[in-house]
Amino acid sequence: MDFTLHIWRQKDRNSKGRIETYRVTDISSSTSFIEMLDILNQQLVAKDEEPVVFDCDCLEGICGACSLVINGIAHGPESGTTTCQLHMRSFQDGDHITIEPWRARAFPIEKDLMVDRSAFDRIIQSGGFVSVSTGGVPDANAIAVSKVDSDSAMDAAQCIGCGACVASCKNSSAMLFVAAKVSHMAKLPQGQVERIRRARNMVATMDAEGFGNCTNQYECEAVCPKEISAKFIGLLNREFIKASVAPSE
Numbered sequence: 001m002d003f004t005l006h007i008w009r010q011k012d013r014n015s016k017g018r019i020e021t022y023r024v025t026d027i028s029s030s031t032s033f034i035e036m037l038d039i040l041n042q043q044l045v046a047k048d049e050e051p052v053v054f055d056c057d058c059l060e061g062i063c064g065a066c067s068l069v070i071n072g073i074a075h076g077p078e079s080g081t082t083t084c085q086l087h088m089r090s091f092q093d094g095d096h097i098t099i100e101p102w103r104a105r106a107f108p109i110e111k112d113l114m115v116d117r118s119a120f121d122r123i124i125q126s127g128g129f130v131s132v133s134t135g136g137v138p139d140a141n142a143i144a145v146s147k148v149d150s151d152s153a154m155d156a157a158q159c160i161g162c163g164a165c166v167a168s169c170k171n172s173s174a175m176l177f178v179a180a181k182v183s184h185m186a187k188l189p190q191g192q193v194e195r196i197r198r199a200r201n202m203v204a205t206m207d208a209e210g211f212g213n214c215t216n217q218y219e220c221e222a223v224c225p226k227e228i229s230a231k232f233i234g235l236l237n238r239e240f241i242k243a244s245v246a247p248s249e
Contacts, residue, residue: 001027001088005040006098007052013108013116019098029089033076034059034066036088037099053112061085061225064162068113069100074164074223082162082225102163104172106210119209120161120177127201128181132193149187156184158226165220171212176220178206179236180228186239196246199239 002025010017024040031039034056041051055065066083070076076086091097099113107115145153159180166174182199185191191198214233221230 001029001091001093003027003036003088003091003094004096006096007113008100009052009112010101010109012111017109027088029087031088032059032084033068033070033086033088034084053110053114055114056084059084062160064160064225067102067115067117067162067164067167069102069167071098074102074167075162075225079222080225080227082160085225102167104163104166104211106172106174107163107166115163117161117163119211120163120174122209123174123178123202123205124161124181126205127194127198128185130185130190130194132190143189145188153184153187156180156187156228156232159184159224159228160226162225164223164225166211168219168223169212169214170217170219171215172210173214173220174206174209174211175214175233175236176224176228176230178202179232182239183232183235186235195239196243199236200243203236203240203243 002023005022005024006019007022008017009020022040022044024036024043027036027039037052037054044051055067057063057065059066061082061084064082066075068075068083070083070086075081075083076090078086078090101109101113102115102117106119107117109115157180159177161177163177165176166172182202185198186195216230218230221228
């Protein structure tokens with residue numbers, strides 16, 4: 001399979017970027033999208049040209065580092081799929097493919113297709129943790145949790161923090177990410193001690209980092225590689241309202 005790639009190139013966060021066009025040929029349909037970019041970079045290095053910078057790590061759809069906008073869709077055309085899980089058989093031979101980084105003020109471009117997503121780390125640091133002792137594994141498993149709550153908590157906990165929700169939202173909102181992190185601990189007994197403080201602090205940090213507001217367009221749900229439901233945004237809103245009227249700790 002042959003492809004024409006239109007790739008965003010940018011020297012650093014202060015430089016003006018541009019789209020550059022490359023050609024790759026004889027790509028197997030079973031090649032992953034990340035492997036295809038590696039093949040391109042091998043060709044560029046062989047010609048003493050600057051390779052395309054992009055993030056990847058686990059190549060198993062777990063870490064969320066492989067964050068690319070492909071033909072205008074975060075992670076590409078396949079639903080419930082990260083970029084590293086996307087294969088070239090999802091495209092047609094001869095296709096033109098446009099590859100861009102996440103576009104959000106809170107995710108400044110470091111170089112080419114790599115962005116700084118440390119804003120997510122700071123949101124987690126502000127409250128996305130449990131500081132109480134939960135004991136060993138047998139003790140933790142001994143705490144009674146209803147199946148409805150445990151299933152809901154695990155659904156939210158699937159979030160890998162890739163940022164596709166931010167990249168797809170017209171407001172660059174991080175509500176789905178924050179909602180998933182707040183919700184999965186709000187559903188479990190271990191997360192109750194800091195429940196009020198968590199919702200208050202994580203929403204405040206999200207706003208301070210420059211993410212936009214949610215206007216319920218559901219682009220976030222549509223592109224989430226873990227298919228996390230936007231219903232958790234409703235739960236986050238309820239958690240934040242409760243935190244707003246609760247006495248200050």
